[in-house]
Amino acid sequence: MKILVTVKRVEDYESKIKVKPDNSWIVTEGVNYRANPFDEIAVEEALRVRDANAPSEVVAVSIGSGAAQAEIRSALAMGADRGILVKHDGFLDSDAVARLLQKVVAKEAPDLVLMGKQAVDVDDNVTGQLLAEYLGWGQATFASKKESLESPEEKAKKPGLRFGADKKTVQVAREVDGGLEVLEVQLPALITVDLRLNVPRYASLPNIMKAKKKPIEELAPAALGVDVSPKVKVVRVEAPPARTAGIKVPDVATLVKKLHEDAKVV
Amino acid sequence: MATILLIAEQAHGHLKKATLSALTAAQQLAQKGGGQIQAVVIGAGAAQSAQELAAYLPTVHAVEGGGFEHALAETHAAAAVEAAKKVGATDVVLAATAYGKDIAPRIAAKLAAGVASDILAVVSANQFKRAMWAGNAIATVEVTTPVKVVSVRATEFPAAQKSGSPGAVQQLGVTAPAPKTKFIEFNEVKSARPELTEASVVVSGGRGTKGDFKPIEALADVLNAAVGASRAVVDAGWQPNDLQVGQTGKVVAPKLYIAAGISGAIQHLAGMKGSKTIVAINKDAEAPIFQVADYGLVADLFKALPELTEEVKKLK
Numbered sequence: 010m011k012i013l014v015t016v017k018r019v020e021d022y023e024s025k026i027k028v029k030p031d032n033s034w035i036v037t038e039g040v041n042y043r044a045n046p047f048d049e050i051a052v053e054e055a056l057r058v059r060d061a062n063a064p065s066e067v068v069a070v071s072i073g074s075g076a077a078q079a080e081i082r083s084a085l086a087m088g089a090d091r092g093i094l095v096k097h098d099g100f101l102d103s104d105a106v107a108r109l110l111q112k113v114v115a116k117e118a119p120d121l122v123l124m125g126k127q128a129v130d131v132d133d134n135v136t137g138q139l140l141a142e143y144l145g146w147g148q149a150t151f152a153s154k155k156e157s158l159e160s161p162e163e164k165a166k167k168p169g170l171r172f173g174a175d176k177k178t179v180q181v182a183r184e185v186d187g188g189l190e191v192l193e194v195q196l197p198a199l200i201t202v203d204l205r206l207n208v209p210r211y212a213s214l215p216n217i218m219k220a221k222k223k224p225i226e227e228l229a230p231a232a233l234g235v236d237v238s239p240k241v242k243v244v245r246v247e248a249p250p251a252r253t254a255g256i257k258v259p260d261v262a263t264l265v266k267k268l269h270e271d272a273k274v275v
Numbered sequence: 276m277a278t279i280l281l282i283a284e285q286a287h288g289h290l291k292k293a294t295l296s297a298l299t300a301a302q303q304l305a306q307k308g309g310g311q312i313q314a315v316v317i318g319a320g321a322a323q324s325a326q327e328l329a330a331y332l333p334t335v336h337a338v339e340g341g342g343f344e345h346a347l348a349e350t351h352a353a354a355a356v357e358a359a360k361k362v363g364a365t366d367v368v369l370a371a372t373a374y375g376k377d378i379a380p381r382i383a384a385k386l387a388a389g390v391a392s393d394i395l396a397v398v399s400a401n402q403f404k405r406a407m408w409a410g411n412a413i414a415t416v417e418v419t420t421p422v423k424v425v426s427v428r429a430t431e432f433p434a435a436q437k438s439g440s441p442g443a444v445q446q447l448g449v450t451a452p453a454p455k456t457k458f459i460e461f462n463e464v465k466s467a468r469p470e471l472t473e474a475s476v477v478v479s480g481g482r483g484t485k486g487d488f489k490p491i492e493a494l495a496d497v498l499n500a501a502v503g504a505s506r507a508v509v510d511a512g513w514q515p516n517d518l519q520v521g522q523t524g525k526v527v528a529p530k531l532y533i534a535a536g537i538s539g540a541i542q543h544l545a546g547m548k549g550s551k552t553i554v555a556i557n558k559d560a561e562a563p564i565f566q567v568a569d570y571g572l573v574a575d576l577f578k579a580l581p582e583l584t585e586e587v588k589k590l591k
Binding site for chain 1: 388389407410411414455456510552567574
């Protein structure tokens with residue numbers, strides 16, 4: 010089985026995000042970068058699926074500047090077999106990313122594409138679904154599993170995705186409003202992953218060393234024949250409105266009095 | 276003239292509340308860009324839900340029957356696109372729920388439309404505000420395509436009001452495409468409490484509960500509140516996934532949000548900062564949650580919550 014998995018380079022969610030004075034974007038100097046945490050869950054799942062279905066291969070794809078090599082390397086250090094970087098400097102909207110990925114999928118012909126449900130920079134949550142439609146594939150978004158992250162299945166690093174005996178279908182438990190929905194999707198399939206599908210592994214030092222020798226192929230949007238002009242442009246970025254500082258209350262009685270008489274919410 | 280198509284969300288003949296918030300966003304869009312609004316309801320029970328929605332709109336289309344019973348992205352997006360083509364939609368608007376997020380991009384791809392996702396505000400006919408970086412920045416985005424798809428963060432828009440004269444429901448015949456996806460089962464998480472994203476009061480517990488949610492639940496019961504949880508609680512398996520409030524969980528904006536034993540990671544704050552009044556109860560006076568709280572109480576939740584529960588009972 011061949012599994013294609015995406016790794017986007019994003020601002021570390023623990024970094025302080027500040028808006029540029031000209032409101033064009035956020036300040037990127039002095040910010041740490043890392044792989045999108047949802048993509049790391051996708052990489053982990055891809056590795057578990059590969060190891061449970063030998064012989065299989067995991068290909069990690071990133072779209073971004075040359076610096077995104079680092080995020081591909083981190084996926085390779087987790088255990089992915091090889092990488093592809095579609096090199097592009099500057100902003101790409103999610104639609105352009107989906108159309109670039111469509112070309113990469115056409116070239117690689119994977120059985121499964123695994124992606125984070127959203128990237129924690131633009132928080133769009135659309136690229137996977139766009140890609141599924143462009144490919145004409147079935148999709149299962151927000152993949153999770155019935156077992157908790159404390160379960161023996163998780164500790165044994167079992168995949169949450171359940172493949173049919175003939176490897177033509179996959180069953181996915183999806184986190185939706187009000188519960189878990191199970192869908193069966195024909196392969197090739199597109200799956201976007203949610204938070205509780207698995208706990209991603211850390212890369213070991215030997216694997217970090219090994220990853221340095223794994224190949225990363227570079228592609229260019231023009232060579233893929235994709236016009237990357239955006240359908241959705243970011244015209245302005247602002248800091249969120251600050252909440253006015255509240256007060257500390259000394260005891261429960263005062264709190265209830267304030268909630269009842271001032272805020273009028275109880 | 277522009278036509279805005281609202282894609283409603285329903286289950287078993289009942290309209291989801293988020294749809295009425297999306298309708299408000301559609302009305303704002305109609306005010307700014309001109310045009311009229313029609314709606315489509317898809318799935319088992321659509322005709323009944325369409326009746327409910329017709330109290331708000333002159334024309335509601337219903338797509339029911341073979342192939343649309345389950346909310347599969349492939350079939351529901353296809354039906355939405357058929358409806359959009361029929362009414363000549365320039366805009367497609369829907370709530371950014373799990374359902375809306377699942378189908379909106381597929382609709383956009385079929386219509387060669389740009390999609391503005393999970394919007395907080397309508398700026399103009401083609402510009403919208405949306406949160407990025409877990410709400411640490413607010414972007415104004417412009418959709419440049421002739422047809423636009425807009426998904427709406429329901430907590431940011433009030434529910435629409437009923438119109439004076441009820442509208443008409445029209446059956447829309449659509450042949451479902453053969454999907455590559457099959458519904459297997461739905462494991463519903465049942466609760467006697469209001470749904471998290473729809474409750475006017477939410478009581479949430481964090482790591483400070485050490486997994487004991489009894490004081491949280493007791494307070495929630497007297498306030499008729501939904502129960503929420505921080506990511507730490509859910510990851511530890513102490514509470515089910517769907518109770519998680521945060522960037523990666525549910526975004527809530529109730530009238531009153533009570534955070535007990537929650538430190539206030541950026542991730543969590545992104546999911547509840549929009550609440551009208553925020554109360555934080557935490558032993559640690561330095562906890563970041565106090566920076567967004569209107570009322571902060573430095574106390575042990577196991578002592579403060581039972582007291583609070585009794586005080587609220589006295590008021591009622």
